[in-house]
Amino acid sequence: MKMRYFDHAATTRVKKEVLDKMFPYFVEQYGNPSSLYKLGRIARVGVEEARKNVANLINCDRNEIIFTSGGTESDNTALKGIMHLEKNKGKHMITTKIEHPAILHTCERLEEEGYQITYLNVNKEGIIELEELNNAIRKDTVLLSIMFANNEIGSIQPIERIGEIANKRGIIFHTDAVQACGNVEIDVKKMKIDMLSLSGHKIGAPKGIGALYVNKSIEFKKFIDGGHQERDKRAGTENVPGMIGLGEACKIAKENMEEHIKQLTELRDEYISRIKDEIVDIQINGSMEKRLPGNSNISFKGVNGNELLMKLDERGICASAGSACSSGSGSPSHVLTAIGLPSEYAEGTLRVTLGEDNTKEDINYLVESLTEIIKEIRTSE
Ligand SMILES: *Cc1c(COP(=O)(O)O)cnc(C)c1O
Numbered sequence: 001m002k003m004r005y006f007d008h009a010a011t012t013r014v015k016k017e018v019l020d021k022m023f024p025y026f027v028e029q030y031g032n033p034s035s036l037y038k039l040g041r042i043a044r045v046g047v048e049e050a051r052k053n054v055a056n057l058i059n060c061d062r063n064e065i066i067f068t069s070g071g072t073e074s075d076n077t078a079l080k081g082i083m084h085l086e087k088n089k090g091k092h093m094i095t096t097k098i099e100h101p102a103i104l105h106t107c108e109r110l111e112e113e114g115y116q117i118t119y120l121n122v123n124k125e126g127i128i129e130l131e132e133l134n135n136a137i138r139k140d141t142v143l144l145s146i147m148f149a150n151n152e153i154g155s156i157q158p159i160e161r162i163g164e165i166a167n168k169r170g171i172i173f174h175t176d177a178v179q180a181c182g183n184v185e186i187d188v189k190k191m192k193i194d195m196l197s198l199s200g201h202k203i204g205a206p207k208g209i210g211a212l213y214v215n216k217s218i219e220f221k222k223f224i225d226g227g228h229q230e231r232d233k234r235a236g237t238e239n240v241p242g243m244i245g246l247g248e249a250c251k252i253a254k255e256n257m258e259e260h261i262k263q264l265t266e267l268r269d270e271y272i273s274r275i276k277d278e279i280v281d282i283q284i285n286g287s288m289e290k291r292l293p294g295n296s297n298i299s300f301k302g303v304n305g306n307e308l309l310m311k312l313d314e315r316g317i318c319a320s321a322g323s324a325c326s327s328g329s330g331s332p333s334h335v336l337t338a339i340g341l342p343s344e345y346a347e348g349t350l351r352v353t354l355g356e357d358n359t360k361e362d363i364n365y366l367v368e369s370l371t372e373i374i375k376e377i378r379t380s381e
Pocket of ligand 1: 009069070072073075100102147149150151174176177178179199200201204208209210
């Protein structure tokens with residue numbers, strides 16, 4: 001049976017061009033970038049070129065990019081780094097109720113350490129209210145961390161306006177842009193973003209590589225002790241092939257952005273409109289305008305999400321429930337709770353996230369399968 005992959009928010013296939021670019025750095029240009037001889041210098045030049053490509057995707061300086069092991073490490077590092085650094089100035093930060101666990105669980109840890117955190121609500125579309133943000137800012141607020149785009153419902157926050165507020169009030173602004181990178185235009189200068197997390201495996205590079213952008217005005221402390229790698233911030237011999245891969249994926253993402261957005265938006269809109277035509281008692285979650293191009297999140301009333309996923313799996317379809325993290329736990333995801341979705345809908349939620357490999361034929365197969373499966377589940381109850 002043919003496998004059909006509709007879970008690009010969970011991870012993506014490594015692009016062939018990315019793998020081709022990485023390969024020589026495993027077997028030929030395997031030098032340590034810290035070594036002074038030619039083999040080392042070649043690796044170092046490769047890493048710096050990759051850094052430049054990552055920087056170009058978000059319009060920052062090459063020197064403002066620190067490679068990490070992925071989105072989770074970037075998020076942890078940004079939040080803990082700033083709160084510890086600024087603790088004499090203030091111990092309050094602001095985030096939202098719909099962040100990825102990499103942010104939310106880091107916040108829990110910070111609360112245990114005595115920091116105070118405000119979690120902003122979102123409206124029905126999964127977007128924060130700027131007035132609530134303004135009111136949440138205190139004298140001792142030092143950090144604002146708001147995700148660029150949500151991994152479950154795809155909602156995109158008004159990042160430029162948030163950046164303006166943070167800048168005006170003298171607060172450091174971090175954004176988890178793991179889902180947004182490569183899917184939305186990002187300009188950290190224009191959007192007044194001070195720190196940004198991104199991850200390789202969501203954009204066609206391997207798992208285990210990511211980056212953190214830190215604006216040069218921030219005196220970020222070294223967070224892994226050891227040698228002097230990564231501009232003396234994150235010690236340890238570089239994951240050279242991973243960095244090369246991330247650089248290449250960022251370069252491709254920048255070149256293909258417009259076409260990529262157009263292709264995914266068209267497919268997604270077709271999927272959503274056909275589901276609306278074919279199936280009753282559904283709820284489309286998130287915003288239709290402020291939404292990631294490849295994201296759809298639909299709840300089917302009176303349907304068990306896990307049963308739905310299993311039946312899709314039997315037909316070779318890879319998709320996700322409301323959230324990978326709450327699957328099996330039986331409780332609806334924190335994001336669906338935050339947008340106020342009633343539980344008879346939330347329990348039957350399907351996230352379909354598209355990528356460049358998906359075709360119209362895939363969408364046909366998905367819609368036909370879903371229509372049959374939902375009917376089957378609903379009549380058996
Ligand atoms: C996937 C994801 C992460 C985690 O990134 P990893 O590289 O898997 O650690 C963080 N935030 C968001 C929004 C994500 O989608």
